[in-house]
Amino acid sequence: MISKRVLIATSVILTVTGIFVASNIYTLIPIYGEIADTFKVNENHIVAGGSLFAFFYAAGLLFFGPASDTFGRRRIIISGLLASALSTFAVGLSPNAEALYITRSIQGVTLGSFAPVAFAYSFDLFQPRSRTLLLVFINTGFLAAGILGQLISSAITFYYKWNYAFYFFAVCYFILFLVSYKILPPASRPFKSEISTVTIMKKLIRQGSLLKCYAITFTLLFSFAAFYDAIGRSFRGTMEELFTIRAVGLIGALLSLFTGKLIARIGAYSTLKLGLLLGTVSIINMFFFSSTKALIAISIMFVAAISLLVPTVITLVGMLAGADRAKALSLYSFILLTGASLAPPAAMILQFHNVLYLLLAFFLLNFVFCYFLSKEAALDLQS
Known part of the structure; x- marks a missing residue:
């Protein structure tokens, strides 16, 4: 122990x-x-x-x-x-x-x-x-x-x-x-499968529920990085104000501290929907409000959405993958970073409003994935 x-x-x-x-x-x-x-x-x-x-x-x-x-x-x-x-x-x-x-x-x-x-x-x-x-x-x-x-x-x-x-x-x-x-304790030795890593990863990608989770995963840090990159490129205020918008946005990350309680109370899929709703509302507000105070409020809301979504998706991936979770989480991490790395070029090529349209499309599509994920989970419980 x-x-x-x-x-x-x-x-x-x-x-x-x-x-x-x-x-x-x-x-x-x-x-x-x-x-x-x-x-x-x-x-x-x-x-x-x-x-x-x-x-x-x-x-x-x-x-x-x-x-x-x-x-x-x-x-x-x-x-x-x-x-x-x-x-x-x-x-x-x-x-x-x-x-x-x-x-x-x-x-x-x-x-x-x-x-x-x-x-x-x-x-x-x-x-x-x-x-x-x-x-x-x-x-x-x-x-x-x-x-x-x-x-x-x-x-x-x-x-x-x-x-x-x-x-x-x-x-x-x-x-x-x-x-x-000095401090990290040894964990129980993971079960070593005789099946090759490539074969297991192919199996994971073919698993419908995991594939939907990975699709949502791609959009998370992409949206986070593109959101701040777009603000940085279009903002017309001072550097101090831009610094404030970025720094104060960290307040939104505090919502992630309640993710575990939310998942325990309303379930992972409802928590996922809540995060997507927060993100969608914050993106829509970006079309209409551009003052420094408004951007600070929107930034907090958007970071809160991503902070809620990331641990929820990780929890789902870990549960759905079972004994293959290490490989599933490797794929998750790879897809998450791929999204983050593609965000700056996209923000550089697209106009500010086009970036917002892209992020809005991502979040609306994620609602569709979330709907099917919850339906599949309900069918699994019935069977």
């Missing part, structure tokens, strides 16, 4: 690690110009470094979830943190754009070792009630990282140089490696 004290410490470690890991997805966004000036290249070359990171991070997400079935969740998380510390430090040492491409790619792979393994580790270690709350905390951290990662890198770059932002994160990962090695 693992003591309650150790489980609480484990929850804190996983949540904090999730924040710092996810922060590095967004660190380059506010400092593209500074890095481009350092290397004397066009800013688009640095944006390419962010795209490479996203590709290799997604590859890491796909690889490490199944690998944790073989090597164990704890070992993958701890080894991944040490590798992340080294690769992140190497990013800061990059002398030119080509070296940045290589180090950011390696960093992407190493950071990809956390999310799917942490989700599967949570299912292995915690009881359902505690697990839902932990998933809420981890995913709230992921959402907060979308803003905090940008704030940290821009603040450090303002006072020092862009390299120091990566040195800072490298030190954080190394400290988390030491703490995790």
